Amino acid sequence: MTASIRPAVGAPHARIWGVGGYRPVRVVPNSELIERIDSSDEWIQSRSGIKTRRWANDEETVAEMSIAAAGKALAHAGISADQVGCVIVSTVTHLKQTPAIATEIAYRLGAGGGRAAAFDVSAACAGFCYGLTLANDLIRGGSAEYVLVIGVERLSDLTNPDDRGTAFIFGDGAGAVVVGPSDVPGIGPVVWGSDGSNSEAIEQTESWEELRDNAEATFPTLRMEGQKVFRWAVWEMAKVCKEALDAAGVAVGELDAFIPHQANMRITDAMIKALQLPAEVPVARDIAESGNTSAASIPLAMERMLETGEAPSGGTALVMGFGAGLVYAGQVITLP
Amino acid sequence: MASQEEILAGLAEIVNEIAGTEVEDVQLDKSFTEDLDIDSLSMVEVVVAAEEKFDVKIPDDDVKGLRTVGDAVNYILNASGK
Numbered sequence: 001m002t003a004s005i006r007p008a009v010g011a012p013h014a015r016i017w018g019v020g021g022y023r024p025v026r027v028v029p030n031s032e033l034i035e036r037i038d039s040s041d042e043w044i045q046s047r048s049g050i051k052t053r054r055w056a057n058d059e060e061t062v063a064e065m066s067i068a069a070a071g072k073a074l075a076h077a078g079i080s081a082d083q084v085g086c087v088i089v090s091t092v093t094h095l096k097q098t099p100a101i102a103t104e105i106a107y108r109l110g111a112g113g114g115r116a117a118a119f120d121v122s123a124a125c126a127g128f129c130y131g132l133t134l135a136n137d138l139i140r141g142g143s144a145e146y147v148l149v150i151g152v153e154r155l156s157d158l159t160n161p162d163d164r165g166t167a168f169i170f171g172d173g174a175g176a177v178v179v180g181p182s183d184v185p186g187i188g189p190v191v192w193g194s195d196g197s198n199s200e201a202i203e204q205t206e207s208w209e210e211l212r213d214n215a216e217a218t219f220p221t222l223r224m225e226g227q228k229v230f231r232w233a234v235w236e237m238a239k240v241c242k243e244a245l246d247a248a249g250v251a252v253g254e255l256d257a258f259i260p261h262q263a264n265m266r267i268t269d270a271m272i273k274a275l276q277l278p279a280e281v282p283v284a285r286d287i288a289e290s291g292n293t294s295a296a297s298i299p300l301a302m303e304r305m306l307e308t309g310e311a312p313s314g315g316t317a318l319v320m321g322f323g324a325g326l327v328y329a330g331q332v333i334t335l336p
Numbered sequence: 337m338a339s340q341e342e343i344l345a346g347l348a349e350i351v352n353e354i355a356g357t358e359v360e361d362v363q364l365d366k367s368f369t370e371d372l373d374i375d376s377l378s379m380v381e382v383v384v385a386a387e388e389k390f391d392v393k394i395p396d397d398d399v400k401g402l403r404t405v406g407d408a409v410n411y412i413l414n415a416s417g418k
Contacts, residue, residue, distance in 0.1 A: 228396055
């Protein structure tokens, strides 16, 4: 006899209740990087909009930065760690593959009494939006009441200081949000996907196997085909932004903020044009001071826009992540 | 199919939109990088816009060969004739 199984009961909707970030102490200006790539501050700024980035020191580990960011997000949400049922950590720069860093973070935060479900997500610069999608569905599906989504990177560990295409791009940091139940929709339908035919467009140079087997292999760094990625981002990703707005039934003029992944200021500017975003809609430009922090960039930029008053709490924002994979995800959200 | 003059005029509009260069300065003999203030990233934007406008495909490998406006006009002319 087939027993009847009681289904999980979730919340009607979910939204972000709090956001927090951690920026490493050390500020690295372009002037520190230009000699090794035979470049100039002006050239870096014109190609990327980046003036400085933060690089983590030995104490600012993936776990420490995550815990600091998550603590701020919980305080902002007014939620205790005890109430968190799941911790999702999106990162591509935690250099120990097993176990997931999420379990240590959940335990040290005391998430769910230190026993919350916890796992890592590998979706590069789309990782925050992937994590947000999972959190939304976990809450609505009844698997967790509150979910912590953390995007954290130490990209300086995988940066080649002699690569003219990437040496100045990457930064370190962590951003976290607390997602929880809501009576009204606070996270719109996700528009997401991947393009594995371009998996080599942004990649780790050597695999761990090559590092083990080839005596001449050097420690891996990240390599990027800049123009290919730029073309994909300005053309395909602007379309994804439009689809995410359409899916949520929100007009571009109704946005209170546009918070794209901080990949390159030129990509952001091209997206604004393609979206025909009205000039009065505030746009995240955190990349100027933070560089590209991959999975951390959107929550870090969100926190800054709320702190500076550029974007209003409770306002409507479009978030959009895209990166190595290639992968992408975008959705309309209510700001915490 | 667009004529050479139409393609030049269309490209001039695109370059004006992306780099702010005066439309009349966009002439066949002008170099994108040296005369029109188009760097490699802006060139990608020009190419993406031209693909849309003229319904052609310009692969990344071919973009490197488009030094002058004339190179681009001829490329689009050939590509749209196929």
